[in-house]
Amino acid sequence: MKGLLLRLSALDADAATAVRVIAHFEALLGGGLDPASLTRSTAGLAGCPAGLELPDGRSARSGPDGVALRGVPEHVSGRVGLEPAGGVWLERPGAPGPFDELVLEWMAITARVLAGRPWQSRVPQAADPALVELVLSGREEAPDRVRALRLLGLSPEVPLRVIAVAGRAGTDVGMEAVALLGRGGLRGTVRVARAGSLGAVLVQRPEGPVRAGDATGGSQHGGATGGESPDGSGSTACELRSALHERARERGAAHGAAQGIRVGVGGGADPLDARTSWAEARSALRFAVPGSPREAVVDHDELGPVALLADIPVERLSTQEDVRRLGRLARGERGERAGHGGELLAALAAFCRTGSLRQAAGELHLHHSSVAARLAHVEKELGWRLRDPQDRFRAQLALYALRLADGGDGFGGFGGLGGLGGG
Known part of the structure; x- marks a missing residue:
């Protein structure tokens, strides 16, 4: 198992510790590995029981003392699924530890190697x-x-x-x-x-x-x-x-x-x-x-x-009329239900970037009729015709400007709005 490198609950969450977590699993990937040794090592690293179930049906659970556990876990504090079936999990009593998400992520990577998927090492x-x-x-x-x-x-x-x-x-x-x-x-x-x-x-x-x-x-x-x-x-x-x-x-x-x-x-x-x-x-x-x-x-x-656009002062961006109207729409100041403003802007941004109703719907995992209804609402409120390239360009610039004016955190809390990141 290459030894236990650290006890996570006793350490600060910093980049050096995260690297050591990754290095621990890389050491496992570099040697002989089986489900029992992976769960045993992970449980010792995390200081709580760990388990896995591979897509081929192999499974294992272990306590932090290295003793194999039987039966069904009573409390799963964190889990990452594997494809097409199975998953890895931790069984920590109470709230997850500060590094549990990272441990689970790398336990899942290691489990996929056990399931036959290739691995290439690149530790930062x-x-x-x-x-x-x-x-x-x-x-x-x-x-x-x-x-x-x-x-x-x-x-x-x-x-x-x-x-x-x-x-x-x-x-x-x-x-x-x-x-x-x-x-x-x-x-x-x-x-x-x-x-x-x-x-x-x-x-x-x-x-x-x-x-x-x-x-x-x-x-x-x-x-x-x-x-x-x-x-x-x-x-x-x-x-x-x-x-x-x-x-x-x-x-x-x-x-x-x-x-x-x-x-x-x-x-x-x-x-x-x-x-x-x-x-x-x-x-x-x-x-x-x-x-x-x-x-x-x-x-x-x-x-x-x-x-x-990033060179324009935020105060000037935020007072531009298109940006102000989009901001009001995002915040639901026109009577939209909670969260609906973010959904409207997400549909607008996806359509502006793709130029296609069906492609925008595919990116948002929605039916194209749902996206069409949201875009129609935006057109009604802002007076744009989004099939017109000029209006679509204007809308996209306004979305960029709103993102900058909002500080980059997602339009006043409405995260995930866009698909504008790739230009």
Whole structure:
């Protein structure tokens, strides 16, 4: 079992601890494994009984003392399903522990390996926040930044991207970032640290040196440095969206929409100009809202000229008439039932991005007639004809502006509104 690395209930929720949780399961993945050893190891790690049932019918339960348990669990404090059947769970008395969600996520990954699914190891490393701050600073001398990069295990000659991660209220953003990135979602060297209320992630890929013109992400392929293709396939944002999609799929759509993670991806940059990518990442984060992976992950490069909206003062955005009307609609000030304003804006945003009623309905997991009814309500209240490209463009700009004016947290609490994140 490679030993028990920690007792979760006694530790603070920080990125370094999250990495050790992931490393524990990676150690299990690297050795001989069976259902009994996985439940025994997980129970010892979490300090409470753990169990699993694989799709092929194999099952096991164990207590934290390593003794196998029989029968049906009396209290399941947390569970993650497996496809096409089965799941993994913890049986902690009372409320879940601070790391239970992360433990279950990685127990599920390990269980899928037992069920025959392949696994590729890419554990991010928790970095010294002081070194990351030095790399992202515009005040330090270049030799100091070069030294910090080397101490972080990064090369001063290879382009990097900086990612800003915002987590759910009341959670440790460093742990949220590591939990997301530890799914194998990113290629290359990944360093994670907390930067104030955000998680700061440095990603460096080994494909080629910095080219002229890359210092601010302005490569010949629209900022796709470090081996990313010009069409966006294999991009950092795509990999992050895949990781979020996998996480949401395991936990169900409702849980995925509620997990509250938002991600902004900066453009490729010369490592000595990482502050530019960091500024772009934080700007992109303002366009992100919790919800589907497409909405929750925003790439500054993909936004294009829309990113310029972030330069407009919030006070000016919030007083623009279209933005004010959308805000009133979202808040239900026109007599909508509770939550209906958010549903209306979600339908509007999905339709603006796809231009198709059926595609919007598919993204929202609704019948197209339900989406049509919501769009008709929006048209009636705001006087737009959404089949008209000009009105649809106007509506989409208003949605972007409302998102920025609302602070990036989801239109006054109406999270998951949009699909605007990809530009």
